[in-house]
Amino acid sequence: MLTIKDLKANIDNKEILKGLNLEIKPGEVHAIMGPNGSGKSTLSNVLSGKKGYTVTGEVKYFNENLLELEIEERAHKGIFLAFQYPLEIPGVNTNIFLKTSLNAIKKAKGEKELDAIEFLKLVKQKAGELKFDEKILSRQLNVGFSGGEKKKNEILQMSILNPKLSILDETDSGLDIDALKIVSEGVNALRSKDSSFLIITHYQRLLDYIKPDFVHVLINGQIVKSGGSELAMELESKGYETLS
């Protein structure tokens, strides 16, 4: 599904990713861990198409060169980024934002768009599954949401859009234990043979709930070690020092 070869990314003359290699197959869950400033968010930004980076190397998404696709095309083709810091967007109603996002993807795929009633049914069902108070959906997008509500809202978007590749950038930070479980259940419910996940986290505890197939350690812009979920336990006890 996703093959990354020798990926390098610079911003403002600073080289952040320095030759990163990674392969994600359909249905796999990959976790990326690494010290602060190692390039984890930069990787998620580059994959989702954020502007401002000078990027070289190869990123193949199915049979396409991902780096040539515009940010909207990436979303239409099933890439979803759950932000580390979801933005507050005053004046934009959360429900309308969700419906517009979903219908834009459906339109790009040539599928029938949902009308207001169909959408409401879907959003009610998904919000119920995530134990997300529906009332919040009639508010402006993320405005005044608590940290945990913002993160849950990202997961709600993800479950409504049903992406092929979901990138979660520190979605677990700021969540209380109950919210962490709910968010993890949301991710686990979306796991299927066709959908893959790239989960960036600092904490092994998230991986108690979402069992990754692979764990990678990103240090100084490169993946320096990969392993199974036991690698996360090892990092928790030993830290990154022995790997850098």
Ligand SMILES: Nc1ncnc2c1ncn2[C@@H]1O[C@H](COP(=O)(O)OP(=O)(O)OP(=O)(O)O)[C@@H](O)[C@H]1O
């Ligand atoms: N626009 C920018 N200009 C200069 N340096 C930048 C810019 N954006 C990111 N960096 C630097 O690139 C490095 C990697 O940043 P990135 O946010 O990808 O790290 P991270 O691994 O996600 O860190 P954290 O775990 O703290 O979230 C950091 O040293 C950061 O200061």
